[in-house]
Amino acid sequence: MNKINWAIATTLTVSLISMTGVALSSNKSDENSLFSWFKQSKSDIESIESQLYVEECGSCHFSYQPGLLPATSWETIANNLDDHFGENAELTEGDLKTLRNYLLNNAAGRSNYNLPNKIMAAQDDRPLPLRITEMRYFIHEHSEIPKRMTQDNPKVKSFSNCDSCHQSAKQGLYDEHDVAIPGYGRWDD
Numbered sequence: 743m744n745k746i747n748w749a750i751a752t753t754l755t756v757s758l759i760s761m762t763g764v765a766l767s768s769n770k771s772d773e774n775s776l777f778s779w780f781k782q783s784k785s786d787i788e789s790i791e792s793q794l795y796v797e798e799c800g801s802c803h804f805s806y807q808p809g810l811l812p813a814t815s816w817e818t819i820a821n822n823l824d825d826h827f828g829e830n831a832e833l834t835e836g837d838l839k840t841l842r843n844y845l846l847n848n849a850a851g852r853s854n855y856n857l858p859n860k861i862m863a864a865q866d867d868r869p870l871p872l873r874i875t876e877m878r879y880f881i882h883e884h885s886e887i888p889k890r891m892t893q894d895n896p897k898v899k900s901f902s903n904c905d906s907c908h909q910s911a912k913q914g915l916y917d918e919h920d921v922a923i924p925g926y927g928r929w930d931d
């Protein structure tokens with residue numbers, strides 16, 4: 743082994759030892775954090791686990807992960823479903839209660855995933871909009887995409903249709919290398 747390989751091997755060994763240390767000292771809450779660490783490395787955001795949510799909130803558009811918006815925004819959305827961006831999206835009392843809890847419990851600022859944390863950090867103490875597409879982080883990340891690929895693209899129509907461009911949006915994966923714009927193909931920076 744040359745010098746560099748030795749350095750890599752040593753680093754790997756040291757990190758393995760420290761990881762074992764974490765695993766050995768594990769009580770219930772450590773186990774959870776270790777588990778969530780592995781989960782986090784897979785997706786940017788918690789993927790949807792509520793069938794009711796997909797049925798009720800995914801019938802007109804993509805089922806947005808709760809971690810894409812802060813709790814205040816979800817609360818306002820849930821309280822005004824009879825006038826939901828010009829549509830009536832009212833729910834039965836029971837379903838509303840279940841889905842409101844689901845949204846609030848997993849909202850950005852309350853779920854410890856990479857993407858929600860970045861969204862909240864970028865917003866800082868600016869006002870919180872009702873739309874994901876109006877959050878500062880979203881606007882910043884999409885500022886280089888021309889109109890002909892989005893609003894003027896009949897296969898996309900609106901930035902609200904996340905899954906028309908993000909191939910793995912349903913799995914909570916929004917990596918910029920996993921984007922293909924309909925009619926234009928893969929996105930290359």
Ligand code: HEC
Pocket residue numbers: 798799800801802803806811819823826827829830831841872873874875876900901902
């Ligand atoms: C009857 C159809 C319908 C249903 C059901 C519905 N929505 Fe919507 N929703 C809309 C429309 C229309 C828009 C605006 C889309 C646009 O501007 O392109 C919208 C927009 C949104 C947005 C903003 C997206 C953006 O642009 O950032 C969120 C968030 C949202 N809906 C959440 C929900 C939730 C949560 C539910 C379930 C409680 C739900 N919707 C159910 C029709 C619906």
Ligand code: HEC
Pocket residue numbers: 810857874875883884886887891892898900901902903904905906907908916917918919921923929931
């Ligand atoms: C018209 C296609 C399109 C739509 C629709 C779209 N995106 Fe994107 N998105 C992109 C492209 C392209 C990039 C990479 C931009 C760049 O690198 O400059 C991107 C970047 C991102 C990033 C940053 C990824 C990274 O690796 O840093 C996130 C997060 C994201 N989008 C989330 C969303 C969400 C959530 C929605 C729906 C509310 C959405 N996008 C709708 C095309 C789209």
